[in-house]
Amino acid sequence: MNRSLLGVIFCLSLFCATGLGQSAPCTVSDHTEYSKKIKEFTTEPVFSTELVDHLPSSSCVPAPDAFLHHIIGAPDVLDYTKDINAYMRLLASKSPRVKVWSIGKSEEGREMLVVAVSDESNLAKLDRYKEITARLADPRGLSETDAQKLIGEGKPIYWADGSIHSPETGAPEMLMELAYRLAVEDTPFIQKIRKDSIVLITPIVEVDGHDRMVDIYMQHKKHPDQAPYPLVWWGHYVAHDNNRDNLGMSLALSRNMLKTFLDWHPTVMHDLHESVPYLYIMTGTGPYNAWLDPIVISEWQEMAYHEIEEMTKRGVIGVWTHGFYDGWAPNYLLSIANNHNSIGRFYETFGNGGADTRVRTLRPADTSREWFRPNPPLAKVKWSARNNINMQESAILFGMNNLAGNGQKFLNNFYLKSKRAVEKARTEGPAAWVFPSDDARLGEQARFLNLLQEQGVEIHRTEKEIRLPATGEIKAEAPGKAAGARPAQDKSDAKEDKKPAETVILAGSYMVRMDQPYSRLADMILDTQYYSSRDPRSYDDTGWTLGALRNVKTMRAMDTAVLDAPMKKVGKLEPAGAIDGTGKTFLIQHNTDNTLATLRFRLAGTPMEAAEDAFEADGIKFKAGTFVLKNADRAALEKAAKDLGLKVHATNEDIKVSTHPLAAPRVGIVHNWQNTQNDGWFRVAFEEQKVPYTYVADTWLRETQDLRAKLDVIILPPMGGGGPAGLSAMLRGLPMRGKPMPWKNSDDTPNFTAPGLDSTDDIRGGLGYQGLANLERFVREGGLLIAVQTSASLPVAAGMTDMVNVADARTMQAPGSVVLSSVDDKKSPITYGYDDKLYIYFRQGPVITVGGIGGGPGGGGGPEEGPGARSSGRGSASDPDVIQGRKYAAPEKPVKRSPREQELYVPEDLAEAARWALPPADQQPRVVLRFAAEKELLLSGMITGGNEIAEKPAVVDVPHGKGHVVLFANNPMWRNETTGSFFLVFNAIMNYDHLDAGRSAMVQGPTATAAAGDEEQQD
């Protein structure tokens, strides 16, 4: 083992390196030993093809086994990132047909690579080919003749990438063999790929998670008697959702891949996944993303069916398409290609979560014969890692050969798609998207525009006011009416005709023109989405309108006249920050710009206060929540304001408004030891805003009795599945069986933890009853517990939230949508800085109700109306019910109450006992944010049965002892897309010890009339 490794190193440093330059030609023969093992590790011939049932041996270039000491797809072994990268570099050092370069590092410092494989002559001209695809990507000013010349000269680029999902371990191995095979094999089939295309390979996308997965797999191989470890963290922040980051772009891997894409403009980008048997080739069920050029939809089908046909012709079983995924959301890794006029696609092959050989029994759903799966997988089969390798490698070789063989066509399609994207402004429209200059949140606006620029979208700034005839062609989009495009109304005849004569776009507004190559990407991000409930169940979020989720105003402009207005292209935007005015008191308007949270924690030692009401100073109106700094150090504040783009006003006025201190508290974000992900998006949000937190485990909550001594705020991101089962999983955690399971780096597990992740002596046992008791005590002693979405059931079920109930939706379907909410309590510190309305991300539940005892009858939403409300009887549905044998008396008109009034309504004839069960007024829940009425609820995506959450609480603040529990039905920190709702969390945190500010009495306490309850009904 050591001898051959030494051999390689020796070879690297001396003979072989010099040998390359010598004239002795490399010879290629069959690598008999390797080929024999391929056959041995393939369980059935129907899981292989002639492309991969052997491996050539080169006299110059080391085959994978020479370096790794095992063949690719050997059982029971996986390789680390450093070894895979080292092998790729070895290939590059030995073969003139291979080049390797770094595309950046992961959060934990591991390197991501691109390996280019092509003919020597192509590699020598790589820069020229890169220039050609770049020119075709932006065909503005390119004549048709010149375009066709470039297409004739160019080479299509096929970019294959492996293992974005860490338990899917086959691709990194396969891609080593593929790189080697492409570099050395001399069949006409392989020569064609080398000669007529450029292959790029990124062996591992999620390099951090890959190494943790290898740790877990190899550790268990060494200690089969011990319980296997769960893959607690994949990447540094999130697990599977690393493949949903193409809208938020918050992970290093997304940025590295996007940057590489925009550098090379690959014709095809191909992600290699593993889940369903045996080889699913992506096309999808639809609905397809409606903003893409239809050409790419054909390309998906054409490429998929070519590979299916070639595999099926060779007798390979279980290669299929269509099902599994939809093709709607633009947030996947492959969306990078599709959103930029290239072809993004993926495979799912059958993996065993490692390199085991095992008998696999399939569900009937996976083996049924369907129109899209005429040759389905077998009900039972012995499956090996090599089978997985054979399937991926064969099929992707057919794909690469197809691209190489039709390079001109695919390059021409790419050019056409780019050209049609530029034409979009004047054909299908809109002409542009406008970001008005009077947005109250210019910092968030700038960051959003920078994100678009990172995606390759050009941004312009208008130089003059633009007036357009208001023919309904410009429409204010989320959030709410964009005042920057205010209709210029003629006040004199306003009463006669409210129709605006003109639409005004203020000077200094930003413009995303749709006559640019990536117009489709910008349009699909900024537009609203309609997902029909008749369509197949969605694979992921159905709505994502980022202007709304980021609480930044956008306007869709249809009038192409906007394109002719004077404007200048801008670069990265740096919102200007400064202090104006003089005086000892500094005022910062609260506009929910997230850098306000950064400021609070950056100047943690500087006393800051929050204004509890709106007020005026120096003739300027300030909103409730305004930061008030008395006698602060002007220089330090000025530096911070400049860095963070914040506007500060200094005044000598005596500020009369009541204030309370704004805290910079100790925050804990909780994770468990089964799996992490949603907490990762909270960590991303906190880290981007530089708000410090401690990352704590459920087991730590169990072991730490005096939590209040350590923390002020504890955040439970969505964990488990909600409901009793989710609660049970949270309490139990991993079973307390066997030996303690430490989560620490060791010789066997060198990659388990990294700075920013957590470690422990034992990951078993979950929160436990003691953890729950510790949490309750924490709140009772003055802490704030924030429980989000599925985690909301924990404090509710544990009795910490009087008058509140949470339940799963009964029939509602809300598979990830953008919905409208309204601020229900403008005095609550949690809503400081917000306008009346806010778009939020909502997914399925929970449904929170408030009222009565335990969120009971009070929350019911008032008396029933409409059809079905009356008893069967005479007349029609709307006729009165006339009861026979007595004189007719009209029923009392039901009292109309708002949702808030209904929640707090206490029937006068309530039993005395029930009245005493009501908490006193200062301990009652406070609905902070409420879902809109059903007809206004949905902005983007799909909701059916939305009446279940319509007008129900979205965010509720419940006092408990000296502390508070704040429940979220929405997820305010989702995939770094919902930056507009981040401040609901930041406000709660910074006001954690003053959440009762502005509280008005709701239901009166035990001395007055009180609320309804179950007891009443049992009387």
Ligand SMILES: [Zn+2]
């Ligand atoms: Zn996957």
